[in-house]
Amino acid sequence: MTNSLIDIRGVHKRYGDVRAVDGVDLQVVTGEVFGLIGHNGAGKTTLFKMMLGLLPATSGDIHIGGKAVRGAAFREMRRSIGYLPESLALYDNLSGLETLRFFARLKGIDQTGCPVMLAKVGLAAAADQRVRGYSKGMRQRLGFAQALLGAPRLLFLDEPTNGLDPHGIQEFYQILRELRDRGVTVVLTSHILAEIQQRVDRLALMRNGRIQALGTVQSLREEQNLSLSLRVVLRDRGARGEAALRQLLAGxxxxxxxxxxxxxxxxxxxxGKMALLGALAGLGAEIADIEVHEPSLEDVFLGYTDQLT
Amino acid sequence: MSRIEFREVGVIAGKEFHDRLRNRWVLAVGVVFTIFALVIAYFGAAQQGAVGFRSIDVTIASLVSLVIYLVPLIALILGYDSIVGERERGSLELLLSMPITRFELLLGKFLGLASALGVATVAGFGLAGVLLIYQIGSGAIFHYVGFIVSAVLLGLAFLSMAVMVSVLAQDRMRASGVAIALWFFYVLIYDLILLGVLVLSEGRFSMNFFPVLLLLNPADIFRILNIFGFEDVRQIYGLAAVFPETLANPWLLGSAMVFWILAPLGVATWRFK
Structure with missing residues (x-):
């Protein structure tokens, strides 16, 4: 891929005999929202940390924006990278605003935007409150605000909706949509697959340190050849209607x-979907409603993981 | 090796220093130093049956004993969780994802904590010194300033050790254990071992080996720096017999102290990478 912002080639990470990441090749395109999913211990967080330069790879190369993730060149690149870790720890003795100002100073960016950023994540009213008194959701919002400082080109979000209530989750994905519209590249992980299946452009499924599947949600569904589910509501609720349906669907x-x-x-x-819908149309007014359910990302995930168990 | 960005170092150092100002650590330690200094200056000669402010050499000799116990302990407590604490809380990962190198982070931490310790030491003993000048005269101000500077250097040496422990330790609990063990070793046990060796060897290597061994303990360097200048006190401590005058050069002793600040920091930098 020529416009890859992240380029990972043959990356391994070993801890003694344990292969945390085992020969990963991956390219993430500029402006893409990319999901990294997998069971616990699959190697997602290790790969995340290597992409951020927090862990050195045992072998292989990782380039971000054409720069290797080490040395002075990558240090400058870091100013345009936002990171929200899974286990977010902030400084309890600082207020929300002081926290953002501290990270803004570290990133070398203007601190005047910090109050605006707090307002963006819904923390304007708690700006001067010590983080010690923040709820888990408020801490997560503050962590997200920290990641957004300095208008990053690339965002790494590890379980970003941890601790957020439904309203917070909705706001988070609204901001993510705005970032995508601005061309920001986002790499995120989540265990809540239903949440990300409509929101990622592509995803990689990791298992035992390897990428087991890679593509769009739709392409993975097709690769798995999972069944679709239809819910048909009949006008005639008696056995006669069901019998007619069974007869129609035979073959x-x-x-x-x-x-x-x-x-x-x-x-x-x-x-067989279109043929089935055509056959159902034959029942005409006998049918009150039809709902078509595509396999969820969770079904796809379980389909892949069940293959090897 | 990449260039050091002092702006980032300053951000980390500033946070560490302001944290200690804000939680009144600097104020508390400064007040403790002032009170202890005045009490010891007044009651320092009580064992000889006299109380009250006496000459500067006796006052400094009394304060040296206080500083040797107190300053290393405070420095070790201040620095032992500087890195391991961030690691254990989980905030280290986020810090290192910023445009800052590990060395800059370590240096910023050390400088911030060193500033807090330095300000508390200078303010605490400085205020006591101002009050003492009224009692014992301003003639000895040079010695007293030297005492404060050497107390700061002693604190920095033990702070440097604490930061090194913080980098090497797996968790805060172990770091605190090692920090306390270092204090016991350098402040309480080391001189006893030297004394034992001196007695067992019947003074055979006292003039060659013993002075070098004293330089291997920053607490002893501090003692020699402050005591050697006063003839009376030197005789009381018995230093004249075992420590050659050539090695008692303040610049040499000061350099040895600077080595004790830089060496643990060097080890910490190497291991933190």
Whole structure:
């Protein structure tokens, strides 16, 4: 990929006999929102830390913005990188505003934008309050504000919605949308797959230190060839309606069929979806409603992980 | 090796210093130094059956004993969790993701803590000195200033050791244990060992080996720096017999103290990478 902002080639990280990261090749394109998912201990955080230059790779190369993640050149690059760690620890004795000012000074950027940044993450009212008195969600918001200081070109967000309430999660993804619109590249991890499946452009699934799958959510769904699920609501809630449905669907390649109380749940292959919908259309007014459910990212994740268990 | 950015060093140092100002650490330590200095200056000769402010040499000799116990302990407590504490809390990772090198972070930490310790020492003993001048005259001000400077250097040497321990230790608990062990060793045990060796060897290597061994302990360097200039006190401490005058050069002793500040910091820098 020619416009890769992050370029990882043949990266290994070993701790004695343990291979935390085992031969990862990965490119993240400028302006992309990239998800890194995997079970605990899959190597996501280790790879994150190596991308940030916090851990040296045992072998292989990592370049960000064309610069190796070490030395003076990468130090300058760090001014345009924001990082929100999974285990966020801030200074309890400082207020929210003082915390941002401290990190702004370290990044060498103007501190006058700090109050605005606090307001952006919904902490304007708590700006002068000591972090000691912040809730977990408020700390996470402050951590996010810290990562956004200096208008970064690249953001690394490790479990960014940890501790946020639903309102906070919604605000976080709103800000993420704005960043994507501005062309900021984002790499994020999350265990809440339902949250990120609509929000990442591509993702990598890590397992045992390796990238097991890489692509868009849709391409991974197709690669897994997971069934789609349809929920069909019949007008006739009696056995007659179900029997008619069963008869109609005979020979349509139906994988599963469950029904009761006038509601049927049907599973079919992606290839058979249109044929099935066509057949259902044949029932006409007998059908009150049809819902089509694509396999979730969680189904895809479990599909890949089950392959090797 | 990349260039040192002193602006970033200053940001870290400034935070460490202001943290100690804000939580009144500097004030508390300064007040402790002032009170102890005045009390010891007044009661320093009580064992000889007299109280009251006496000559500067006796006053400094009394204060030296206080400083040797107190300053290393305070410096070790101040610095032992400077790095391991950040690591254990999880804030080190975020700091190191900033445009700052590990060496700059370490240097900033040390300089910030050193400033806090230095200000507390100078203010504490300085205020006591101002009060003492009224009692014992201003003629000895040069010696007293030298005493304060050497007390600061002693503090920095032990602070440097504490930072080194903080880098090497796996957790805060172990770091605090090692820091206390260092204090016991250098302040309480080291001289006893030397004394034992001196007695066992029946003074055979006293003029060659013993003075060098004294330079291996910053607390002893501090003692020699402050005591050697006063003939009476030197005789009382028995230093004249075992420490050659050629080695008692203040610049040499000062250099040895600077070595004790730089060497542990060097080890800390090497291991922190």
């Amino acid at each position: 349509q390649g139906i994988k599963e069929f469950e029904s009761g109380a006038g509601v049927a749940r049907i599973e079919c292959s992606r290839a």
